[in-house]
Amino acid sequence: MKKYFLIMLLVTVCVGLLANESVSPIKISNDSSIASRDMWDILNTFETSLGSMPGIETDGVNIYTSTWDTGMFTRYDMNGVILGDFSIAGVSDIRDMAYDGTYFYGSPASTTINIMDLANETLIGTIPVTCTGVTVVTHIAFDPELDGGNGGFWLGDLNTFGAVTMDGSEIHSNLTLPGFVWGSAYDPWTAGGPYIWLLVQEGPYSTLHQFEIETLSLTGVTHDVSGATVPVSSGGLATYVNDDEIFVMLVNLQQSPNLVGVLEIAEATPPGYIEGTVTLDGGTGDVQSVVITAGNEETNPDVNGNYSIEIQPGIYDVVATLEDYDSDTVT
Numbered sequence: 001m002k003k004y005f006l007i008m009l010l011v012t013v014c015v016g017l018l019a020n021e022s023v024s025p026i027k028i029s030n031d032s033s034i035a036s037r038d039m040w041d042i043l044n045t046f047e048t049s050l051g052s053m054p055g056i057e058t059d060g061v062n063i064y065t066s067t068w069d070t071g072m073f074t075r076y077d078m079n080g081v082i083l084g085d086f087s088i089a090g091v092s093d094i095r096d097m098a099y100d101g102t103y104f105y106g107s108p109a110s111t112t113i114n115i116m117d118l119a120n121e122t123l124i125g126t127i128p129v130t131c132t133g134v135t136v137v138t139h140i141a142f143d144p145e146l147d148g149g150n151g152g153f154w155l156g157d158l159n160t161f162g163a164v165t166m167d168g169s170e171i172h173s174n175l176t177l178p179g180f181v182w183g184s185a186y187d188p189w190t191a192g193g194p195y196i197w198l199l200v201q202e203g204p205y206s207t208l209h210q211f212e213i214e215t216l217s218l219t220g221v222t223h224d225v226s227g228a229t230v231p232v233s234s235g236g237l238a239t240y241v242n243d244d245e246i247f248v249m250l251v252n253l254q255q256s257p258n259l260v261g262v263l264e265i266a267e268a269t270p271p272g273y274i275e276g277t278v279t280l281d282g283g284t285g286d287v288q289s290v291v292i293t294a295g296n297e298e299t300n301p302d303v304n305g306n307y308s309i310e311i312q313p314g315i316y317d318v319v320a321t322l323e324d325y326d327s328d329t330v331t
Contacts, residue, residue, distance in 0.1 A: 046080025051256035054235035057097035107137035183237035
């Protein structure tokens with residue numbers, strides 16, 4: 001005979017629930033403070049210092065662009081105001097760029113990534129890249145979760161896509177691209193992610209495509225960033241969290257001069273917690289083996305049946321399961 005769970009969930013305050021009682025909606029503690037915003041809102045636009053500047057990236061202090069046919073970089077403040085140009089000895093023709101919190105990375109359409117300190121205008125070193133199918137690196141995005149949390153890069157040429165470790169060793173290769181890709185950027189904030197966004201040249205226009213990291217496939221989510229009537233060439237992408245805790249994307253469109261759009265992608269709201277206690281109604285099962293699931297997150301209770309799940313704001317079904325026991329769900 002199957003047994004039954006009794007579940008008590010704690011959300012901000014202690015709320016006791018028996019399995020056969022009516023259940024009130026459960027919200028994590030900071031859900032009520034979230035304002036409604038729209039994906040793809042244009043927060044700002046600005047022009048680069050000239051055309052042929054596909055590379056773009058930011059450290060949250062300054063925005064930088066790079067030319068694909070010279071060694072020039074341009075520095076901007078976070079509103080897009082030009083602060084000046086500079087060059088770095090040994091660095092030229094940088095396409096898309098990435099930032100890992102310490103250094104910037106970019107390639108002159110070769111199998112070598114330059115490690116750059118743009119704030120101090122210095123070349124730190126280089127990384128040789130081995131990724132099957134990728135002949136040269138034209139777009140690059142840093143992902144802190146690659147290589148078991150050691151970090152790495154999603155990168156590719158115009159037609160082929162892959163991922164490598166921080167020292168350039170292959171992790172994924174020969175992934176399908178939806179067209180000529182000029183820019184890529186990491187997105188840990190959009191629901192269902194993390195994702196990589198790809199800026200694709202489609203005829204005379206540019207379109208963003210969403211790539212799901214877990215399944216290594218395109219999701220079908222796209223967004224036209226070129227406008228209805230103005231043909232442009234694709235450029236680089238960059239993402240960051242602004243001072244209003246909005247996760248935004250810098251979209252660099254090549255024209256003369258280039259136009260950079262600052263687009264809202266998602267709320268960068270710190271996660272909240274679902275906390276509670278699970279008990280077993282009879283039997284000899286081990287409460288620490290119970291699997292507690294909420295959304296895409298799961299955990300096991302401690303020896304006393306207490307559990308905590310860190311999760312993004314929202315309303316979730318919390319499910320407790322254990323072999324030989326009936327599962328129980330609270331919403």
